[in-house]
Amino acid sequence: MAKLFLHYSTMNAGKSTALLQAAHNYRERGMEVLLLTSAVDDRAGPGRIASRIGISSAAECFVPEDDLFHRIAERAPLACVFVDEAQFLTAQQAWQLARAVDDLDIPVMCYGLRTDFRGDLFPGSAALLALADEIREVRTVCHCGRKATMVVRLGPDGAAAREGSQVQIGGNESYVSLCRRHWRAAMGD
Numbered sequence: 001m002a003k004l005f006l007h008y009s010t011m012n013a014g015k016s017t018a019l020l021q022a023a024h025n026y027r028e029r030g031m032e033v034l035l036l037t038s039a040v041d042d043r044a045g046p047g048r049i050a051s052r053i054g055i056s057s058a059a060e061c062f063v064p065e066d067d068l069f070h071r072i073a074e075r076a077p078l079a080c081v082f083v084d085e086a087q088f089l090t091a092q093q094a095w096q097l098a099r100a101v102d103d104l105d106i107p108v109m110c111y112g113l114r115t116d117f118r119g120d121l122f123p124g125s126a127a128l129l130a131l132a133d134e135i136r137e138v139r140t141v142c143h144c145g146r147k148a149t150m151v152v153r154l155g156p157d158g159a160a161a162r163e164g165s166q167v168q169i170g171g172n173e174s175y176v177s178l179c180r181r182h183w184r185a186a187m188g189d
């Protein structure tokens, strides 16, 4: 029976790397997969999932208006669907993915950030945390060696931003993953 998976972490933990490796494992065995990524994140160019360690793959973009159940149903049968930047899904789209798992019997593997730089859940991640059959953490470390679970967004002055919009696309240079203790210190708590 197919399952809905959520692989979550903070920034720069290697989620895209894990996604690309898993997708490769299917393709290597001649199985067809569908790769989806958010149109919000165009760091890798449109329709591409790229990892910091240098691997990448073509992907289809989704926008909040897309009905992902229908996108997947049109392409069925598929061995697996992979969703990168899953934090940018709407709650409705998380339900559409759950329906694809249940009604089309296609496994869906979502990879996304749990919280934003303010420590708030992303809407897509909140819905997936509620709906997923299996939830796995992709781990990374703070500079102190503890597990990093939070992220700060650095402003042009190098200080942690306390306010601003939830979505601002950037890579290593503008986000730093920290343990909660050091995140609180960076945020002035």
Ligand SMILES: [Zn+2]
Pocket (backbone or CB within 6 Å): 142, 143, 144, 145, 146, 178, 179, 180, 181, 182
């Ligand atoms: Zn720390």
